[in-house]
Structure formats: structure tokens, C-alpha cells
Amino acid sequence: IRYLSSTVETRAPPSNRTSMTYKIGLTYDLKSYYLEKGFTPEEAAEFDDEKCIQLIENTLKNLGYQTERIGNAIDLIKALNENHKWDLVFNICEGLHGFGRESQVPAILDIFQIPYTFSDVLTTSLCLHKGMTKRVLQSAKIPTPDFEIVEKISDVDMIDLPYPLFVKPISEGTSKGISTQSKVNNKDELLNIIKKLLIDFKNQPVLVETFLPGREFTVAIAGTDPEWKKRYHYEIPEKDITDQCYEIAIKSWKVLGVRDICRFDIRLDSNNIPNIIEVNPIPGLSKESDLSLLVLNFGHSYEYLIKSIVDSAKKRITRIEKYSLSNF
Numbered sequence: 001i002r003y004l005s006s007t008v009e010t011r012a013p014p015s016n017r018t019s020m021t022y023k024i025g026l027t028y029d030l031k032s033y034y035l036e037k038g039f040t041p042e043e044a045a046e047f048d049d050e051k052c053i054q055l056i057e058n059t060l061k062n063l064g065y066q067t068e069r070i071g072n073a074i075d076l077i078k079a080l081n082e083n084h085k086w087d088l089v090f091n092i093c094e095g096l097h098g099f100g101r102e103s104q105v106p107a108i109l110d111i112f113q114i115p116y117t118f119s120d121v122l123t124t125s126l127c128l129h130k131g132m133t134k135r136v137l138q139s140a141k142i143p144t145p146d147f148e149i150v151e152k153i154s155d156v157d158m159i160d161l162p163y164p165l166f167v168k169p170i171s172e173g174t175s176k177g178i179s180t181q182s183k184v185n186n187k188d189e190l191l192n193i194i195k196k197l198l199i200d201f202k203n204q205p206v207l208v209e210t211f212l213p214g215r216e217f218t219v220a221i222a223g224t225d226p227e228w229k230k231r232y233h234y235e236i237p238e239k240d241i242t243d244q245c246y247e248i249a250i251k252s253w254k255v256l257g258v259r260d261i262c263r264f265d266i267r268l269d270s271n272n273i274p275n276i277i278e279v280n281p282i283p284g285l286s287k288e289s290d291l292s293l294l295v296l297n298f299g300h301s302y303e304y305l306i307k308s309i310v311d312s313a314k315k316r317i318t319r320i321e322k323y324s325l326s327n328f
Contacts, residue, residue, distance in 0.1 A: 023066040024310070025086035027076055027093045027105050027116075028053050045174045046094045052286040056090065059306045073104045080112060088313055089116040092282060099171055100125045102282055117313040119281040123257045127279045128171045130207050133256070134276075140255040142248055143275040145209040145267075150194055156187070164211040167193045169201045173280065177201060183211055212275055214268025217241075219249040220283070220294050222261040222308045244274045252276055260312040263291055 031047040053069070060067050068086065070076050072093060089109055095101030102124040109116045119127070127133050131149045138144060148159045149170065159165075164185050169177040177197055184190045190208070197206045249264040258281050265278035283291045287302065295305045 022087045022314075023068065023085070024060055025068045025070045025079075025084070025089045026053065026057060026060075027070045027072065027089055027091045029072050029092075029094050029096075033072075042176060045176055046172075048092060048284075048286070052284075055287060055302070056092070056285060056306065059303050060090065060310070062303060063307055063310070065310070073108060076105060076108055080108070086114060087317060088310070089114055090310070090313075091116045091118060092285060094173075094282070099129045102128050115313060115316045117260050117309050119257065119259045119262070123259070123281055127256060127258075127281050130168075130170050130278070131205065133279055136255060137252060137276055140251065142252055142255065143269070143273055145212055145269070145275055145277065147207055147209040150198075150206040150208055151203075153191070153195060153198070156191055156194060159190070159208060161208065161210050165190060166209045166211045167197065168207055168209075169197055170205040170207045172201065172204075174284075209277075212267040212269045212277070214270070214272060216265065216267045216277075217245050217274070218290050218294065219245050219264045219266060220261065220291050221249055221253050221258075221264070222305075223312050241268070241272070241274065248274055248276060252279060256281075260309050261291070 029047040030053065031044050031049045034044040034047055035041070057067050057069065068084065070079050070084075070086075070089070073095060076089075089105075091105050091109070093102070093105040095104040100107075100121075103121040106116060106119075106121045106124060110121060118124070126136065131147065134144045134147055145166075146161055148155070148161060150156060150159070164183055167182050167184060167190065177200065181189070181193045181196070184193060194206050194208075198204075245266050248266065252258075252264060253262060256279060258279075261283065263278075263280045263283040264276060265280075266274045267277050269275055283289065285291065285305075292302055292305065295302070
């Protein structure tokens with residue numbers, strides 16, 4: 001018999017507690033672990049190295065928090081089985097297998113009502129599937145390139161989009177599956193790259209989009225409240241384009257239900273209208289990541305970035321659930 005028992009201990013509101021009274025667990029996928037398990041460098045490309053995990057942990061400690069390294073989703077289950085407890089989990093797990101892989105850790109934590117950083121199960125699953133994300137954005141009249149989803153080669157005959165097109169796997173990050181062949185100018189090139197992607201990514205559907213010729217920008221938004229006061233962007237000269245990028249990023253944030261922080265990649269179409277091309281609700285946090293560079297570009301520290309994320313997530317801490325999971 002497997003059973004789950006729980007008791008609830010009410011704690012003081014977050015505003016009445018100091019950092020040292022919080023214990024934050026870290027969930028992550030350590031790249032070296034998966035490489036040792038036989039994953040190829042491309043298969044492990046989205047996972048984090050020890051340097052990044054150490055950076056986050058040290059930053060949390062510098063902010064006054066107690067920390068505990070948990071590890072990946074399996075490690076989390078084991079830790080819960082051993083009755084480990086945290087006030088908050090700082091989650092950067094990418095997960096394994098399927099469109100819901102980034103939602104695996106959030107789903108486990110939701111079961112135990114343990115608060116965590118970044119977006120919830122619904123948003124992380126939605127945003128990993130680029131086609132579904134685009135359908136939601138289109139329904140909200142947010143500009144995003146016209147597209148088709150290809151699940152098998154015969155689907156190519158149904159595509160009625162003007163060339164050039166841009167082709168990529170439907171649920172990968174870290175530019176996986178993107179190369180000089182991704183931009184195609186005719187049907188033969190389209191067929192060749194789709195065949196390759198269907199093989200390389202084990203029949204994962206392929207996203208085919210209208211290619212946008214304009215400049216590309218990155219917008220990051222941090223927070224939980226509808227004011228979104230913390231906003232970072234690479235400086236661009238035209239204020240009207242800056243404002244339009246902000247507008248569609250904030251509207252996308254609201255529509256997709258993002259929390260704490262998110263990175264939006266935006267590209268101008270032939271009419272200089274900004275379009276959402278990527279949404280990343282669990283963005284990379286290495287010192288070299290786009291998000292870190294955005295923050296540094298505006299005179300803020302890495303510590304400021306991590307503090308912004310945690311401060312936003314802490315607003316969801318209302319009680320501590322103490323669970324005992326037996327025979328799991």
C-alpha cells in the first residue's frame with residue numbers, strides 16, 4: 001500500500017520573515033550526469049553545468065537563504081520520500097521526454113503544495129510546444145509568424161505559405177535543430193530539412209513558419225503583479241519599436257500566464273511589426289545567458305536578478321506543507 005499523509009503548519013507571512021528563516025531547495029538537470037549516462041552533447045544541450053548551479057546556490061546564500069541541492073525530478077521524489085522540506089524550490093529543471101517535460105518538477109511540487117519559482121504546469125507545457133503557444137497568441141491577436149505543423153512528410157503538401165520559410169523542431173530550446181539549413185527557399189529544401197529533423201528528433205513534429213526578415217530583439221519581464229515594473233531590454237534606437245516590443249511581451253505574459261520571469265524573442269516582419277517568435281518561461285541563468293546579459297546591460301547585478309525571481313515567488317508562500325510519502 002502506498003499512502004500519503006500531510007499536516008499543515010501555518011507560518012508568518014513572508015513580509016514578516018527574514019531570509020535566514022527560508023530554506024530553498026534547488027532542482028536542476030546536471031549536464032555532466034546525463035553525459036555520463038550516455039546522452040549526446042546535443043541531447044544534453046539544455047541542461048545546466050556545475051558552474052551555473054553553483055552560481056545560483058552561492059547567490060541565494062549571499063542573499064541570506066539556506067539552500068539544499070535536490071537534483072532532477074527523480075532526486076526530488078527521493079528527497080520527498082525521505083521527508084525533506086523546503087519553503088520554496090528554485091526550479092530550473094528541463095526534464096525528460098515529451099511536451100510536458102518542463103512541467104514534471106512543477107507537477108510533483110504542486111501535489112505537495114510546495115511553492116516554486118517560475119511558471120506552473122500549464123504554462124510550462126504550453127510554452128514548450130511552439131505550435132500550441134502560437135495558436136494561443138493568435139487567438140489573442142498577438143502578432144506571431146504564420147505557421148504550419150508537420151508531423152509526417154506528406155503534410156508538406158498541405159503547406160500554403162510563401163517562401164522563404166523557417167523550419168525548426170516544435171519543442172526544443174538552446175537552438176537545437178536550427179542551422180544554416182533552417183531557412184528554406186523552395187519545396188526541395190523544405191523537404192530535405194523536414195526529413196532530417198523528423199529523423200534527428202525521433203518524429204517530433206516540425207514547425208514551419210513564415211520567415212521574418214527584420215531585426216530580432218529580446219525582452220525579459222520579471223514579477224508577478226500586473227504592473228511588471230522590472231523590465232529589461234537591449235537598447236534600441238527607435239522608441240516606437242521599443243514600446244511595441246514591450247506591449248506584445250506584456251500582453252503575451254498575461255495571456256500565457258507566466259510567473260516570476262520570462263524571456264521573449266521578438267522579430268520584425270517586412271512591415272516592421274514586432275512578432276513573438278519564442279517564449280521561454282524557464283530561461284537560462286548562467287552568467288553568459290541572454291537574461292543575465294540583459295540585466296547587466298542595465299546596471300544591475302546577477303544577485304539582483306536572482307533576488308527579483310525569489311521575491312516574486314515568495315509571494316506564493318502562505319503555508320508549509322509537511323508530508324510523509326511512504327513506499328513511493
